[in-house]
Amino acid sequence: MAVTSSLPQDIDLSIGPGHRPADEHLAHLKLGRSFLAGPHAGEDIIRLRWYVRESDGALVGRVWFGPGAQGPPGHAHGGSMAAVLDEALGSSCWVAGHPVVAAELTTSFRAMLPLGTVATVEAWIEKADGRKLYPKGHILADDGTVYAEASGLFIEMTSEAFDALADRLE
Ligand SMILES: CCCCC/C=C\C/C=C\C/C=C\C/C=C\CCCC(=O)SCCNC(=O)CCNC(=O)[C@H](O)C(C)(C)COP(=O)(O)OP(=O)(O)OC[C@H]1O[C@@H](n2cnc3c(N)ncnc32)[C@H](O)[C@@H]1OP(=O)(O)O
DSSP states (O other), X not given: OOOOOSOOSXXXXXXXXXXXXXXXXXXXXOOOOOTTXXXXXXXXXXXXXXXXXXXXXXXXXXXXXXXXXBSSTTBBOHHHHXXXXXXXXXXXXXXXXXXXXXXXXXXXXOSOOBTTOEEEEEEEEXXXXXXXXXXXXXXXXXXXXXXXXXXXXXXXXXXXXXXXXXXXXX
């Protein structure tokens, strides 16, 4: 069954009595907007282009973290970096011919990444054991500073599982 990519306009995210909006609760801290719950989530969050490095087949990306990716004031949300690394590690397997899904992802945050930064992402397959792939990757500043690094376990889909997913493509 095809799944439409258009966004429903009327998703009800309300909750029962006994709750008040967390942004009101924290308003006195003036933290600014949230990466995941901001009012205008959109293309000011992350812009990303993936490349394959011809020398070794590694996946390389250039990524910009915008104001909508805010975590600590003025800096990227850890989840935004983890999301980029999740996609990087998975894609490093896909471009090497392994259609995988993520099973485990471990991310280490090494330095705060200032919003507005364009950084480099690299990911490669560290080890493979049958259907289990163990990619690694990192997000680097142009001066070599490591903002975050990740390792993961990704499982290559069976051909039946892959075909079932492909059936859901539009
Ligand atoms: C995809 C569309 C198709 C068409 C696409 C076309 C073009 C696309 C082009 C480019 C795409 C480029 C990039 C895409 C990049 C990334 C993709 C997105 C990445 C994700 O965002 S993906 C979402 C999050 N991800 C999930 O939604 C996974 C949910 N899950 C499952 O779908 C199953 O769970 C699965 C499939 C993982 C395994 O199921 P299964 O039945 O096939 O295999 P089984 O259970 O037998 O596991 C086999 C061995 O892996 C071990 N194992 C399994 N799971 C483990 C775990 N969590 N931790 C530790 N070990 C684990 C077992 O212990 C066993 O180990 P052992 O062999 O030693 O016993």
